[in-house]
Amino acid sequence: MIDFQPDRARGQAPTLVEQLVAAVQRAIETQALRPGMALPSVREFARQYAVSTFTVASAYSRLVSQGWLTARPGAGYRVAAPETPARRAEPLSWEPPRLNDSWLLSDIFADHSIPIKSGCGWLPGEWLNEEGLHMALRHLGRVPAMRIANYGHPYGYAPLRETIAAGLAAHGMEVDASQVLLTQGVTHGLDTVIRTLLRPGDTVLVEQPAYANLLQMLRLAGMRTVAVPRGAEGLDCEALERAAALHRPRALFINTALQNPSGASIGMANAFRILQAAERHGLWVVEDDISRELATGLTPMLAALDGSRRVVYLGGYSKVISPSVRVGYVVAHRDLVRDIARTKMAVGLTTPEIMERIVHQVIREGRYRAHIERTRERLGQAHAAVARHMDELGFEICARPGAGLFLWAKVGGTWRERGANGLAELALKDGIWLAPGSYFEASEADTPWVRFNVAYSEAPELWRFMRNAGAA
Structure with missing residues (x-):
């Protein structure tokens, strides 16, 4: 059906992706592949021709972008119909987007x-956990419509909040469900925290390097940002002390486990020095801990060490369940969570309980761990x-x-x-x-x-x- 004979000569032949793209195009042009016909799955093709799944997925993606193939969840890759606008006698050349x-x-x-x-x-x-998601969706399909037809609770789906509180207890962080507020992912949680704790013109400390979207949010909110170097061993606490004394910031934003972008985690000594500096200078500490589930060793949790006094803790499920299931959470002192909930309702009302139920079911399902x-x-x-x-x-x-x-x-x-x-x-x-x-x-x-x-x-x-x- 597809005449693909990979040439692996280094530096001479086109890349394997380019060879595979050309082979599929030839098969379509010679009508060995006809409109609507399914192509082998990525894994099946890779196994048949002894190439990597990455090579096949990259080639298929390029063919979709050029209009030769279509892709639908659950239906795999199929040959595009002749009337597809992108399909012409000569395929459209791929043009890179502008980097801005x-x-x-x-x-x-x-x-x-x-x-x-x-x-x-x-x-x-x-x-991703495809089987767990499918099981959760089937479970949700059995829930009576009237139970999920309303806005839901301002704090989010109660059983999931209870599950989150129980999971944090395993890390030494003792909270109850009233201290957990669900959000549409950690990024949404950061936005509600910024809106609640800070005002335009406030100075905040960020890591250098720092999470890219956080920097953009702080700019949009009119914050003045001061960078504190972050390396393989954690935050530079001497620089933190100098910045806090000089600029009198309101908050410090930090990733603790597997920081984005450096991949580094803080150690226990570094964690204690950060909390001591926050206490001395009256700082809020906003702890983004989205990647903790992926960590393999012991990494201190600032919120657990602090007892949720100065630390606002954020977590979520986009890294381990699915980026499209936008569910995250904020954990803090009960009074502060009440204020953050008011901000959440003012700018976006409740979060989708349907998504929260899906996440709860995936976590409960035995294969999650x-x-x-x-x-x-x-x-x-x-x-x-x-x-x-x-x-x-x-x-x-x-x-x-x-x-x-x-x-x-x-x-x-x-x-x-x-x-x-x-x-x-x-x-x-x-x-x-x-x-x-x-x-x-x-x-x-x-x-x-x-x-x-x-x-x-x-x-x-x-x-x-x-x-x-x-x-x-």
């Missing part, structure tokens, strides 16, 4: 045309493979957690002096999305650091590009 704030913050989530998504912040679709363990194992293997590529090219790696999504590395060659923005622009032309350091800098300075999502960074094409682009 608009694409990063909005269009990127709808852009499925980029074959290699090394810069993204989520797990591959085939890694096994799914977490499998994901940790796969990420550990990906970390080892990607770090080997980086070592071969002489990249400087900030931390080697062996867990979580990210490795943060300083590229070499001419880009070490010029910064990674130009490298990212060049990579997009080759269908590779990189996340340069400027995304994660409060000052937006162009740096030679790049965030790599290890689950998307094993493709040989990525490392071939790095060599050819002079990043070694």
